[in-house]
Amino acid sequence: MTTMQATSESVLRDPARVRTVNRLTVLWVLTGFTLLLILGLAGLLMRAMQSGILGNAALTWFYPILTLHGIGMVALVALVPLAGCWYIFAQRVPMSTRLWAVCYGATVLAVVLVLVSTLIGKFGTGWTFLYPLPYNSTGAWEVWSFVPFLLAVTIVVLVVLAIDIEFLWRGIRKYGSIGRMYGLEFLADPHPADDGRPRTDLATIAMTTTALTWIPAALLGAVLVVLELIQVFVPGFSISALLAKNLTFFAGHMLVNVGLYMAAALLYVILPVYAKRPWRVARYVVIGWLATTVALWFAFYHHLYQDFAQPDATQVIGQVFSYVSAFPALLVTLFGGVMLVWRSGIRWSTAPIFLYMGMAGWAIGGTGAILDSTAGINQFMHNTLWVAGHFHGIMAMGVMMFFLGTLYYAYPVLTGRALSERIGHAAAAFIGVGGWTVVLVFFLSGVVSEPRRYAVQLPGTEWLALVGMLGAVLVAIGGLLIAGDLIRSVRRPVSSPTEPERQPGPAPAPA
Amino acid sequence: MPAQWMVGIAFVILGGALAAGFVWIALDARTEEWDGVYKRAGLLRRRWFVGLLAFAVVAFAVSMTWLPYQFVRAAQLPGQPLAVAVTGQQYAFNLDTQCLPTDKPVEFSVTSKDVTHGFAIYSPDGHIVGQTQAMPGYTNVLRVSLPTPGTYILRCDELCGPGHPFMQRQITVGSCGGSAGACGASACG
Ligand code: HEM
Ligand SMILES: [Cu+2]
Numbered sequence: 001m002t003t004m005q006a007t008s009e010s011v012l013r014d015p016a017r018v019r020t021v022n023r024l025t026v027l028w029v030l031t032g033f034t035l036l037l038i039l040g041l042a043g044l045l046m047r048a049m050q051s052g053i054l055g056n057a058a059l060t061w062f063y064p065i066l067t068l069h070g071i072g073m074v075a076l077v078a079l080v081p082l083a084g085c086w087y088i089f090a091q092r093v094p095m096s097t098r099l100w101a102v103c104y105g106a107t108v109l110a111v112v113l114v115l116v117s118t119l120i121g122k123f124g125t126g127w128t129f130l131y132p133l134p135y136n137s138t139g140a141w142e143v144w145s146f147v148p149f150l151l152a153v154t155i156v157v158l159v160v161l162a163i164d165i166e167f168l169w170r171g172i173r174k175y176g177s178i179g180r181m182y183g184l185e186f187l188a189d190p191h192p193a194d195d196g197r198p199r200t201d202l203a204t205i206a207m208t209t210t211a212l213t214w215i216p217a218a219l220l221g222a223v224l225v226v227l228e229l230i231q232v233f234v235p236g237f238s239i240s241a242l243l244a245k246n247l248t249f250f251a252g253h254m255l256v257n258v259g260l261y262m263a264a265a266l267l268y269v270i271l272p273v274y275a276k277r278p279w280r281v282a283r284y285v286v287i288g289w290l291a292t293t294v295a296l297w298f299a300f301y302h303h304l305y306q307d308f309a310q311p312d313a314t315q316v317i318g319q320v321f322s323y324v325s326a327f328p329a330l331l332v333t334l335f336g337g338v339m340l341v342w343r344s345g346i347r348w349s350t351a352p353i354f355l356y357m358g359m360a361g362w363a364i365g366g367t368g369a370i371l372d373s374t375a376g377i378n379q380f381m382h383n384t385l386w387v388a389g390h391f392h393g394i395m396a397m398g399v400m401m402f403f404l405g406t407l408y409y410a411y412p413v414l415t416g417r418a419l420s421e422r423i424g425h426a427a428a429a430f431i432g433v434g435g436w437t438v439v440l441v442f443f444l445s446g447v448v449s450e451p452r453r454y455a456v457q458l459p460g461t462e463w464l465a466l467v468g469m470l471g472a473v474l475v476a477i478g479g480l481l482i483a484g485d486l487i488r489s490v491r492r493p494v495s496s497p498t499e500p501e502r503q504p505g506p507a508p509a510p511a
Numbered sequence: 512m513p514a515q516w517m518v519g520i521a522f523v524i525l526g527g528a529l530a531a532g533f534v535w536i537a538l539d540a541r542t543e544e545w546d547g548v549y550k551r552a553g554l555l556r557r558r559w560f561v562g563l564l565a566f567a568v569v570a571f572a573v574s575m576t577w578l579p580y581q582f583v584r585a586a587q588l589p590g591q592p593l594a595v596a597v598t599g600q601q602y603a604f605n606l607d608t609q610c611l612p613t614d615k616p617v618e619f620s621v622t623s624k625d626v627t628h629g630f631a632i633y634s635p636d637g638h639i640v641g642q643t644q645a646m647p648g649y650t651n652v653l654r655v656s657l658p659t660p661g662t663y664i665l666r667c668d669e670l671c672g673p674g675h676p677f678m679q680r681q682i683t684v685g686s687c688g689g690s691a692g693a694c695g696a697s698a699c700g
Contacts, residue, residue, distance in 0.1 A: 059673065063670075063673060124673065125670065126670050130626075130627055130669070130670070131627075132625075132626055132627075132647070133626045133627070133670070133671065133672065136601065136625050136626045136672065137672055137673070138601050138602075138672045138673065138674065139673075140672060140673040240648060241627055241646050241647050241648055241649065242646060242648070242649055245627070245646075277545045278545075284556070306629070306642055306643050306644045306651075307643075307644050307646060307649070307651065308579075308580060308581070308643050308644075308651035308652060308653065309646065309649040309650065309651055312580050312582060315578070315580065316575075316578075319571065319574070320571070323567050323570075323571060326563075326567075327560075327563065327564075327567075330559075330563065331556060331559060331560055331563070335552075335556055335559065338532075338533070338536055339548060339549075339552040341536060341537070342536050342539065342543075342548060342552075343539055343541050343542050343543040343548060344542065344545070344548075345540075345542035348537075356533070356537060359533070360529070360530065360533040363529045363533070364526045364529050364530060367522060367525045367526045367529060368522055368526070371518055371521060371522060371525075374570070374574045374577070375574070375577070375578055375579070376574045376575075376576070376577020376578050376579065377514070377518055377574070377577070379514075379577070379579040379641065379642060380513075380514040380515055380518065380638075380639050380640075380642075381515065381518060382629075382642060382668070383629055383631075383642075383668040383669060384639070384668070386518075443519070443522065444519070446515070447515045447516060447518070447519040448515070448637065448638075449515060449631075449633065449637060449638050449639045451629075451631070451666060451667075451668040451676075452668070453670040453675065454675070454676040455673075455675070455676050456676045456677075458637075
């Protein structure tokens, strides 16, 4: 072992640093969970408004709440898996705890900014702030409320960007090159011989993919933010609506996708701990992630299928790469995860239950997505609640289930305080049944052509919103059960983790 | 059958198969050595890949005939269409006609005065039969045929401000102004 490696190993094991890393991670996880709970209740509130039981409140409040819920959840989908990945890499390379603390502070500021924008300013464009709606509210909000919103978006963009850049920089120093982080050597030789240098692993490959795709998206997203800010202050200024929409979805689609793929990295690390089987890099895995890297650049065109002024070529390209992006998900991560569990004799404690539910959510939500990413089908489903069905499937029943699985795995490890398995199982049942009710009602509403983002549902379909609301009540019960257990756990004795399943830190990288 | 139902049925079949697979695997309580599972998984993955690829290629090829764009629709719906200009604005659709024919294609040229709107055509039984975006500065051309007469509703399906869910308009297909007879080329210009 070289001196440099020896030094960095001792830095990583420094007790003060370990404590800071653990505390920061617990802080992120608990903040994320709290926001998830509050934003989930905002979702419940929206379904209540759409069902008509809250009367005219829907007319004033639906769109600000929609915007709050949407941007908040999208930020969670990106930042919570990022926090998990940060922890994983902080075990391997000296990720800066100071930078990460600054990111946390900035994120708290972003939360405040979004609350000011939506609840005080009543900003209500939906999270995508489609140009030029922010400047044309017909009196519902004033343009100033767009400024805190844009600043909050900027913060989220920069937090992910900063950690991605740090990750790449430290990763290159550890692994030697971006190619080694991707595991390109597996392409030439499926079983590369040990050459004494650190070898990549699944989480590193996933994280490298997200970093390389997020950097260009963040830059183009920043261009959009600047152009939009100029128009706030220079009212005569304007840009092309079609260009703005392309930029919005290049960055927006990328943001939720990097969140999903960072969540996959968490799955790669945590599921093997419970299945007690190794999840190794192989050639097809590397190929899959390379395909994902490319697909991510072009799949976003599926958001513009109904913009016929867009060149026909990009419409077809959008469909090709949307289909391509399904392959790695289905063949590498979901197939791999399911095989890891199959006949492993896994003990179904709460953490693997949530992880497994997350894989199902990704697969089933993804099926709805692939159908809708077919341009000829999108003609009939675009901007109906079908869309809400597919992304709640992937994000709420996928990424957020990975998050809850991570929480049940990491919280006891990091704090030494146990969580109740009985409550965990009950919560998983409530969240599973309630969550799928919410999602399936969205899909069904899409089949009957209910538009998305309607504060008031089409006549005769309010009952669907009501059923969705009841599903959301079940989810809320599950969420509150977990919250109560987390609060009670503070009084439980701190024990050092002894269970083999609960060893701190990620599973060791495969040799 | 409305297109949406077929999509729904496809989803129930594919999503249901996936859900059943997940449940079946979770409930399989037998245990097996990883090395053996890993080898079998590799074989299965290769088959799964080939099957998925074949399915995707066929689905892709077929789906190209469903494209709503002019280069496909002009060939599928030939003949001189009735041209209709549509301008969206917060919160109304302006059209230069009130009545559409059943016996020839209709070609909507859709744009917007202010923000981006959606332009979705709802059939009398309440399903979207075609749509495009109404975007300021651009004109989107949507060619459709509307063989079923009745009262259709045009609805905005792109969030355009607080009045969004109320942005709609009725339009008659098939018989103009209550007068008898199908709406032919001359009656509905
Ligand atoms: C109890 C759970 C939840 C309920 C009841 C719920 C409900 C809703 C509702 C009613 C809408 C508006 C649908 C419409 O367009 O009419 C919505 C939008 C949305 N939800 Fe959820 N949701 C929940 C959880 C989540 C989670 C966990 C996520 C992501 C992690 C999420 C992400 C989003 C996003 C991104 C939007 C789009 C906002 C927009 O259109 O601008 N939701 N949700
Ligand atoms: Cu609208």
